[in-house]
Amino acid sequence: MPELPEVETIVRGLERRVVGDMIESVWIGSRKQPLKSPAALIAGTLEGKRIDRVHRAGKHIVFELKSFATLPKGKRSEKPDNNAAQWVVHLGMTGRMVVSEPSTEIAKHTHLIATLASGRQLRFVDPRMFGKLSVHSAGFDPGGVEPLEVSEERFIALFRGRKTPIKSALLNQKLARGVGNIYADESLFRAGIRPRRRAAAITRKELGKLYRSVREVLREAISLGGSSVSDYVDADGEEGFFQLQHHVYGREGEPCHTCGTAIRRVVLVGRSSHYCPKCQK
Numbered sequence: 001m002p003e004l005p006e007v008e009t010i011v012r013g014l015e016r017r018v019v020g021d022m023i024e025s026v027w028i029g030s031r032k033q034p035l036k037s038p039a040a041l042i043a044g045t046l047e048g049k050r051i052d053r054v055h056r057a058g059k060h061i062v063f064e065l066k067s068f069a070t071l072p073k074g075k076r077s078e079k080p081d082n083n084a085a086q087w088v089v090h091l092g093m094t095g096r097m098v099v100s101e102p103s104t105e106i107a108k109h110t111h112l113i114a115t116l117a118s119g120r121q122l123r124f125v126d127p128r129m130f131g132k133l134s135v136h137s138a139g140f141d142p143g144g145v146e147p148l149e150v151s152e153e154r155f156i157a158l159f160r161g162r163k164t165p166i167k168s169a170l171l172n173q174k175l176a177r178g179v180g181n182i183y184a185d186e187s188l189f190r191a192g193i194r195p196r197r198r199a200a201a202i203t204r205k206e207l208g209k210l211y212r213s214v215r216e217v218l219r220e221a222i223s224l225g226g227s228s229v230s231d232y233v234d235a236d237g238e239e240g241f242f243q244l245q246h247h248v249y250g251r252e253g254e255p256c257h258t259c260g261t262a263i264r265r266v267v268l269v270g271r272s273s274h275y276c277p278k279c280q281k
């Protein structure tokens with residue numbers, strides 16, 4: 001499942017390739033599962049719009065769209081664009097956003113094809129259909145704070161006093177968005193905190209350490225281009241990801257890189273959590 005760093009990498013790839021291009025036409029498949037807005041509304045919103053910006057909100061890809069007709073050639077309208085819109089894509093478990101040449105064979109499980117004025121196509125492919133496509137007029141907000149933007153004070157305040165295990169709190173997208181299973185485990189390892197500890201039992205100082213660890217892990221993964229262990233590809237359709245060296249995630253029974261103790265795995269709310277019983281308290 002793509003986490004924040006993978007989505008950030010995909011967003012940067014898309015930004016380079018499609019910003020400034022115009023969506024000429026949209027084809028939407030017959031499967032309803034990925035559509036969180038009606039198909040006709042998605043097509044109607046996208047068609048004729050220019051892609052002004054691509055950015056990330058949590059694990060969502062947000063395309064900022066401007067109405068092309070209101071921007072005469074060579075002129076920049078300073079007036080607010082009443083036809084601005086947002087196209088929001090969540091990749092779910094197996095979703096991919098691919099920039100393709102029209103001659104490229106259409107992959108199985110393609111749910112949307114946006115043909116651009118440049119001749120290229122933006123395709124959304126998702127075999128398992130946990131991905132989501134929607135359109136919004138403005139101000140899309142997935143909830144939660146952005147871990148790379150939030151202040152230390154605010155981060156600590158979010159987690160302090162919670163009765164749930166710290167790992168569950170980290171995965172709660174309504175608190176901090178975009179931190180998934182892999183990066184939660186790696187952040188807790190660096191902060192020296194066991195995943196099962198109740199958030200309420202963690203000191204302010206430790207939460208400060210966790211705040212820095214989360215940001216450090218996410219930044220490192222972004223600089224490596226994401227560290228996904230699943231099989232998706234970047235905006236070019238190429239394998240674009242390098243694996244961040246995991247210290248605990250997926251390493252049950254293997255020696256801790258710091259102390260040599262065997263890494264343990266516990267299941268917390270249905271998700272595997274990995275930790276070093278010596279380095280993490």
Ligand SMILES: [Zn+2]
Nearest residue numbers: 256259276279
């Ligand atoms: Zn250790």
